[in-house]
Amino acid sequence: MPEGKIVKALSGFYYVLHDGQIIQCRGRGVFRKNKITPLVGDEVVFQAENDREGYIMEVRERKNELVRPPIANVDQAILVFSAVEPSFSTVLLDRFLVLVEYNHIKPLICITKMDLTNEDEKQAIIKYANQYRDIGYEVLITSSETEAGIDGLNPHIENKISVFAGQSGVGKSSLLNVLRPDLDLKTNKISTHLGRGKHTTRHVELISIGNGLIADTPGFSSLEFTSIEAEELAFCFPEIARESESCKFRACLHISEPKCAVKAAVESQGITHYRYQHYVDFLQEIKDRKPRY
Template structure:
């Protein structure tokens, strides 16, 4: 039986890439019965019914999967955040980073629309970028208008599956159009009333960019920590995780415990106060979550 990778899912059909050819497939009823949904990024075994159509018979083991966007086997998440329009949000970025870290996906922070910034904006964005670089993250500052930073992004895409994710209106589709001008992906202006963009991407699809596969995804409307326990959160903040090794008590949640090295690091400026505040906010959110049954 032929094998391939799902590169697009649309209206009940799955488009499987196999030996440089794309086959339109449906999922067998057994998937619905077992409550398993094929996802973009899945490695599958399929049966060919005719020259272009077939049925997916088996789904390979996944190394990870995301719910929003629905995609599997992601190597890297490119978190696209605009410097302005909409304004840069460390709270939203940290929420994305936690979910990406929890799913063992390498994050790359890409800050767009730098051409629209004032001198004060640029100073603030550069300060934040330095904080995230100090925490161990790769950060690129880009503009699709001036093409600054665009070529720096290309080497990060080679030979892996990357997902472009971020708030609506930050320029994900514009960034992909800059990387591959022939795509002509639809973009949309920011709503002056809402301060965010309209959803211009309606489905998940893997696109060949710079010898890698990149997923353009619908914008996110909500991000919840449904599967993350309080004890897991520490590992999703790299600088907090490293400093936690110096805490007096094992299993320290860096909240009310005495002789906490993380709290000391915040007080002396080693860890940015806003990162620690977001950790605290997320920890409380997880503690307040209704129990799962």
């Protein structure tokens, strides 16, 4: 039986890409019985009824999956954040980075709307970008309006499944429109009352750009750390994970333990204070989480 990749899921139908053709498929009842839901990004085996329709018979093993947005086998997350309108937020970026790191997905930070910044705002963004680069993250600084820096995205997209993620209104659809103008994706201006954009994307779909596939998604509707345990959080902060190897105690949570190498690195500015503070806040959030039964 033929194999393909689900590139869109909508109203109970799964659109499978096979040899350049899209086959509209339904899932067999066995999936519901076994509580398996096919996801966009899944590699599947299907049975073709004709040139355009078929049934999904098997979902291949996934290397990862996200719940919100529902997508599987993601190679990288392009975290899109605006410099202004809405203002750049390190705490929100770090929430995204923790979730992406926890799911073993490579992040790429893309800061947009640089054309709207004044000189002070521009310098602040450059400083933040360099701090995240020092941690080891790739950071691109772009503008959809002037198309500055957009070319830097292309090498990262090639031969990968990428998910665009970020709060609404930061310019994800605008970036996609520059990368592939024929898409003409709907964009919305920022609400001046709420300071954020309206959702313009309603379903998950993989869009072909060059030799890569990009998921334009409704965004992460949940940024809660529902699955991460307290002992796992440090490994979602690469610089904290590196320093923690020198802690006196193996189970150190880097809060009040003696001879903690992480706290020493914060004191010596080897770890930025705001990143450590986000770690502390997230850890408390995880500890305060109500147990699930």
